Amino acid sequence: MREQLFFFERQQDWKLRGKDTERFQPSLHISRKHPCSPIRHMSRRFPTRTHLNDLAQFNIGAYVKNIDIYIKGKIVRASLKKSVAIIGAGPGGLTAARVLQMKGIAVRVFEADASTNARDQGGTLDLHLDTGQYALERAELIEPFRAIARYEDQETRVLDFATAGPLFEEIPEPGEGDRPEIDRKVLRDLLLNSLDTDTVVWGAKLRELISEADGRHRLRLGDEATEPYDLVIGADGAWSKVRAALTDAKPVYTGVTFIELWLDDVDQSHPEIARMIGHGTMFALHGGQGLVAQRNGNGHLRIYACLHSKDGCAAEQGLNPAEPIALRRKLVQLFSGWSPRLLALIEQGLDVAFVRPIVAMPADFGWKHVPGLTLVGDAAHVMPPVGLGVNLAMLDAVELAYQLSEQQNWDEATARFETKMMRRAAHEAEAAAKAFADMFGVDGHRTALEHMHARRRSVELPPKLDSRSAAR
Template identity: 60%
Template sequence: MSTQAIPEVAIIGAGPAGLTAARILQMHGIAVRVFEADVSTDARDQGGTLDLHADSGQVALDRAGLLGVFRLQARHEDQELKVLDYKTANLLIDDRPDKQTGGRPEIDRKALRDLLLSSLETGTVTWATKLKDVISDSGGRHLLRFADQTIGPFDLVIGADGAWSKVRLALSSVKPAYTGITFIEFWIDDADQRHPDLARLVGHGTIMAIHESKGIVAQRNAHGHLRVYAVLHAAEDWLAASQIDASEPHLLKRSLKTLLPELAPSLAALIDESRDVAFVRPIVALPTDFRWTHKPGLTLIGDAAHVMPPVGLGVNLAMFDAAELATKLKFGEEWDQDLQAFETAMQDRANAHAREAQEGFLEMYGRDAPRAILEHLQQRRNDQ
């Protein structure tokens, strides 16, 4: 492996992890190139809202010099979580932190990506470059093979390319496994004006109405936009087996009438009144003890390293990974030892959080839901 003073660094993936790493590396005078499969920043929807935690996501933004800007853009008022009864929509518990002191303000994924992109040097991100694989040479440097070109070699390749990471394939044959839960995502635009009853139902944050591993989750995004998720406990191939065309949202909506029996009418309206747009999202996770054997000059961060069920940890851990990596690599003659130390610490941290995420996911979407999540929220309230 090259021990040159100024290494060639590539990051695969322009999500929160990859962009955070790029920003901090540039702050430290390290040139970096980011390669992203999307053809542009607006090429596809970036997903819903995020709550950034004071001990992880916000730490990363602080190290990136962006915490103040984030606080100006964040929605401090949208931290509420309401658990509703699946059949009646009656309120079971309202977990509402003080909007001035709650430590997990919300920001839409696109807004976070735009914030990070705007902080980078011009030309840092190369769009429309979908990685096929990584080719390592005998000297410990790495070539990146894309569909129409091969770029490199690089001294360090950081895989921030998500759950189905191509960089991870150069380090491990382990792949994420289906959790048994599928989300079907729908959108409602301008809810405050067009659907005020639904806007009031969702309130300022997130609602959950789960019964026996099925139900509804809805969350408020910026500008009155609501994201609605039908939650199903289903076989991985249920969509193909049911012969439902995922590109026909009205067919999905019709099928959910049967798949979500006895759902309260006001909750069903969140699906019925949504736009004719739908995304089927099987929830996957890596094993809670996932690790890989170190390979000089190759590493993973974020979902590429530890994709886990969505319980509010993923992006926070991803950004913290990025900040830890970018601040602790000194790029002296023994910098690969720094990389190994980072990986060991990250894997220890990720394994612990993966177990926590698995337990939290079962609380939210297990067969006895919502009992476990109600007990958890009540205990947290009692401890305050």
Template identity: 45%
Template sequence: MTRIPRIAIVGGGPAGLTLACVLHAAGIQSTVFERDVDPHERPQGGTLDLHEDSGLVALARAGLMPAIKAVARYDDQGTRLLNKAGKLLFEDSGESGDRPEVDRTALRDILISALPDGTVRWGCTVREAIDQGNGTWHLSFDHGMEGPFDLVVGADGTWSRIRPVLSPYKPQYSGLTFVEFGIDDVDRLHPALSILVGRGKMSVEADGKAIIAQRNGNAHIRGYAIFRVPTDWVGKRFDLSTPDTMREALKREFDGFANDIVDLFAASNEHFAVRHIYALPVGHFWAHRPGLTLLGDAAHVMSPFGGDGVNNAMLDAAELARLLIEREHWAKAVIEFETLMFARVAESAHGAAEAAATFLSYDGEALTLDMYRTHSTAPLESAG
């Protein structure tokens, strides 16, 4: 390849860290700028199912499969669908599945540990990317300017600070709001709920609302109460001031559901989060600009239905790294990467948008049951 570029990666999530890891495995240095002050400043979200043709491909290219196999949960790939009365409508044990589960925090720790000290610059919130007019870029932070960089990769998520330099489009609200809750030590403290959720994911959908509960590592259940509502609905309808008032509000909203299901809220811990689901337009793209690109949610954020978001992001990273490594001219490699990415993510973006549009419809339970029967498993990516 031509001279190895000075690479800045904005965002230390799965996409940015995977890119840094695959490049490092090939002897190419990069710098990751992450706003978190340390790796465990905030929760990283729930479990991910790693897809054989995307997330696992990326981790293999980074040489991280032994570390992943040590923490992946191959026995937590099951799917259960109940009706509001608690009757089991569908169950797939997931025993033959090829999508092992891994907690986001564990994945991030593995990616970070594979990088040399100093690769990730913590506590660095990017304000904007500034074109120097000579093919290089500077990054503006609260602490000052960094650069010059030959290539800036925006891997900074839904509300990317890099995207506006390339694209005028902003993520739009899907109409779905998730209220996230968690249950600790479920096997010991709440054995009935452990059985209800099973070894994987349990969902129930009725009356224009839904509950999805996912088994995470360390006997933790991460759950979501899902509503199709305006963005200010939860704030107006719920008392958000204490965990007790949140539990009572959720129990009230699901009045009429089986007690065994509503008990999920009574068992929840002290941590609740309201998450509005946003997405970029299907087919989102931009005109290439030298020295700048996007990947992951910064490029194509979509609803969590289908479980493709993080897997797409990690494959983005692996493919950009591959082209930078293999092509003689790195700048042309970036153009090739963008062209291929735009085409590759279109199908999953369309599927996620269609699922978000039809979820919680008047016959949502029947549609979900048909989807499960057709596809055997239909994951929901953690919204966290």
């Protein structure tokens, strides 16, 4: 199979300053010697100022991948097919990759982890109808998601810190509820399995972004750099290396640290705890502290002991994750006066502990648009954990991917995406910061109850009629 295009590109794009290209009229000549080729021969002439990307309007993009640009006998190699590099194989990055591949856009995902099983991916997620589930629908994965999501684990309980008695319970009837749970690892595998083989490059830690004069970027992953990419999407989380190329801003510690503990086989080995937690998430809050427990798949339970810490690593409280037994003893002391039933969540935990300082970007964070670079998810707007992070990341991903697939000018498409995303993120981040601060304030339990009751009332209210329905 042989392809040749005789074509002159605009001077400013190919840095041909000083060369006289104006007196040449570009022409296109394709010759394919493959018997199955839909085009055997085509010749066409174009206006002198025709841009390379404008060739798409002549319906040759499906047949031609590489072009030879001839300028006074010198060949400049280029490509009609744009390419995207995504940094980070989390839900946001993989969702973007899925949609881009659906739309025929070349994409490669670079992930620092050595494999999908290299480390724990975190706990359970509830995907919301208008964000996470909407993203999966646009990615044509909503039915596979529904088949594996845990609709039975949507319960919410708020317990009294001193008695472990229920202050609030929300238990959907079987078949009801629109925020099913899914473990992070299960969601990641769903997205990975939807991608072409070898889309993800494992063990590829980004060290540096190298800017090209034409707005593209190379990735330095080790001693060598990759080929240039037309767009690099930073989906690499709170401490994003891509964001560092756009701004000096970094996440700020909120003052609250979560100590994560685990329990396994909770229904069989810890039946009383299983009954207390129920099938979903349990909150107990008091005096700026909290115990939160979430049921994951396969009888696994994750417990978060939440407390204020000056340094973020809880060192001043004597909490060392390398010594989990001593850590649990110290936590029991720090939660003195709490119900023994709740303290059992700490005392009976496995010898596993993680210290997780909670960080967030300022609500009004943004950056000046830079051609060839953008951000999604926590890289763009990391927030306190109030149920928004992954949902917004996946929404960012599908909106960006569809913009790129529908617009010829990627720079304009990316800028439009960023404007919309930043506006939405600012609104959500402000609300998330307030909810988180209230939850771990002095009257956190009261604030949580007000929020839960308000959410229940909003669900129970009948839908509002629009003006046309009301008129009828």
